[in-house]
Amino acid sequence: MPGTTGEGAPEKGSFAALVEGHSRLVFRIALAIVRSPHDAEDVVQETFLQVYKGNRWRQIEDERGYLARVAWRLAVRQRKLGIREQELSPETRSREVSPEKSAMDRQLESWLHDRIDALPEKLRQPLALAALGELSLVEIAKVLGLPEGTVRRRMHTARARLRQELMERKGESHERRS
Amino acid sequence: MNDDHDRLHGQDNLDTLDNLIDRALDSYTSGEPGPGLTERVLSSRASVAALNRLRLRSDKPIWALAVAVALLTAAVIPLWFKSPRPFPTIVHPAAGAPQDSSRATSTFTSLPHSHPAGNSRASVIRHGVREPKTRARLASNIDHSAIFAPIVMKPIAMAPIRIGEPN
Numbered sequence: 540m541p542g543t544t545g546e547g548a549p550e551k552g553s554f555a556a557l558v559e560g561h562s563r564l565v566f567r568i569a570l571a572i573v574r575s576p577h578d579a580e581d582v583v584q585e586t587f588l589q590v591y592k593g594n595r596w597r598q599i600e601d602e603r604g605y606l607a608r609v610a611w612r613l614a615v616r617q618r619k620l621g622i623r624e625q626e627l628s629p630e631t632r633s634r635e636v637s638p639e640k641s642a643m644d645r646q647l648e649s650w651l652h653d654r655i656d657a658l659p660e661k662l663r664q665p666l667a668l669a670a671l672g673e674l675s676l677v678e679i680a681k682v683l684g685l686p687e688g689t690v691r692r693r694m695h696t697a698r699a700r701l702r703q704e705l706m707e708r709k710g711e712s713h714e715r716r717s
Numbered sequence: 718m719n720d721d722h723d724r725l726h727g728q729d730n731l732d733t734l735d736n737l738i739d740r741a742l743d744s745y746t747s748g749e750p751g752p753g754l755t756e757r758v759l760s761s762r763a764s765v766a767a768l769n770r771l772r773l774r775s776d777k778p779i780w781a782l783a784v785a786v787a788l789l790t791a792a793v794i795p796l797w798f799k800s801p802r803p804f805p806t807i808v809h810p811a812a813g814a815p816q817d818s819s820r821a822t823s824t825f826t827s828l829p830h831s832h833p834a835g836n837s838r839a840s841v842i843r844h845g846v847r848e849p850k851t852r853a854r855l856a857s858n859i860d861h862s863a864i865f866a867p868i869v870m871k872p873i874a875m876a877p878i879r880i881g882e883p884n
Contacts, residue, residue, distance in 0.1 A: 554762065555755075555759055558755050558758050558759060558762075562750060562755050562758060563749070563750060566748070566749070566750040567746065567748065570746065571745075576748060576750075576751065579750075580750065580754060580757075584757065584758050584761055587758045588762060588765060591762050591765065591766075648740065648744055651737065651738065651741035651745075652741060652745050655745055667742075670743065670746040672746075698735070701734075701738050701741075702731070702735070705737060705738070706730075
């Protein structure tokens with residue numbers, strides 16, 4: 540395959556090296572937005588193809604930031620189009636919740652996922668991107684095209700809403716028990 | 718004492734909620750690409766590159782043809798406009814035509830071919846009229862029209878201006 544060395548490892552500076560080096564990050568960003576592994580893989584393919592077709596990938600200075608921005612934009616578009624169901628496959632669900640967790644924990648976590656999904660996009664996206672743990676606040680701000688302060692405020696608001704909903708849920712369960 | 722206890726309890730409660738949210742966010746964004754994603758991206762890249770090469774190759778004859786047509790057009794258009802246009806020699810087969818057509822022809826030949834007025838008349842009559850009578854009338858009108866009369870420049874007598882002398 541062009542762009543690979545004799546041993547099969549991608550040649551440094553080649554397109555294959557770019558894909559190999561960043562496909563995981565691009566996938567995780569896409570997954571955080573589209574919430575479906577199949578759609579996330581489509582976004583990964585589209586991201587790299589777009590970068591390749593643009594024919595400027597050799598001139599990219601900040602590869603991580605550039606790819607993150609392209610992936611985020613395409614993922615947001617994909618989510619808006621709603622091409623496929625946003626249900627996670629059983630395989631992914633089992634990966635994200637360990638088997639030793641109690642049924643109650645799983646239920647609560649699933650409920651929280653639904654609440655995160657229900658957040659407005661402008662609050663959900665910075666929260667999800669931050670939760671990846673791969674991008675700094677500055678990078679998230681660049682990806683979203685927003686000032687850092689706005690991103691921080693939105694993340695804070697999103698967490699506050701989730702906290703509020705959790706408290707309401709706890710209150711409701713207490714009332715039910717009493 | 719009770720306030721402190723409540724505050725501490727409230728803080729514990731908030732920490733617990735934050736921990737719950739953090740855990741939920743961790744699992745919310747967890748997920749790894751399936752095996753072979755890099756290979757799939759690279760193979761689709763390769764097919765796009767092959768498609769581009771093929772398109773470029775198949776487009777070549779079309780481009781060459783387009784360029785040839787453009788060049789030919791660019792060469793022919795100026796020649797078309799520069800070429801001398803023949804005087805009209807249309808003779809209507811209907812009766813009475815010889816007199817009228819001779820009038821028209823004489824009108825054209827009365828001026829040299831390169832004369833702008835001659836060219837104008839020729840084009841007016843060639844493109845304008847097919848009927849011999851109308852053509853003859855039009856030619857006569859043109860002959861008497863001031864528009865087609867040769868321009869005569871009369872010399873203007875000017876006395877030289879002398880500075881410092883009284884008028």
